[in-house]
Amino acid sequence: VTRCYTLYGQLIIFNGSANFTFSCHFTGYPPVQSITWDLGYFNDYDCITYSEDNQTVTLGFSTQLLDKYSSSTVVKCTATNGIDTICGLRQLNIQTDVLNAYNALQSR
Numbered sequence: 001v002t003r004c005y006t007l008y009g010q011l012i013i014f015n016g017s018a019n020f021t022f023s024c025h026f027t028g029y030p031p032v033q034s035i036t037w038d039l040g041y042f043n044d045y046d047c048i049t050y051s052e053d054n055q056t057v058t059l060g061f062s063t064q065l066l067d068k069y070s071s072s073t074v075v076k077c078t079a080t081n082g083i084d085t086i087c088g089l090r091q092l093n094i095q096t097d098v099l100n101a102y103n104a105l106q107s108r
Contacts, residue, residue: 007075007088011101013063018098021058024077024088032079040073040092055079061094069094 009022026032047060072093
């Protein structure tokens, strides 16, 4: 059985840089055996950090290079326990998401 859901992320902006963090948490029995990530055009990116036994990924980037990230990509995690599989999907447009976050902060 495969179930997919929207992968939610957290965007943190500070001092000209930003991080997007995504979590792919699988709960159930038996416990998770593997988690894989497809980060779209971030797959070849050098500022990727995996944590919590590969359940969490953080993408770090400079907000001064937003033009480099003007196209959208899909971030996907797949977790399995040998019986069930879940996948999390998120359409990500770094440039748009960061600019929206900046505008939301400015309007406060």
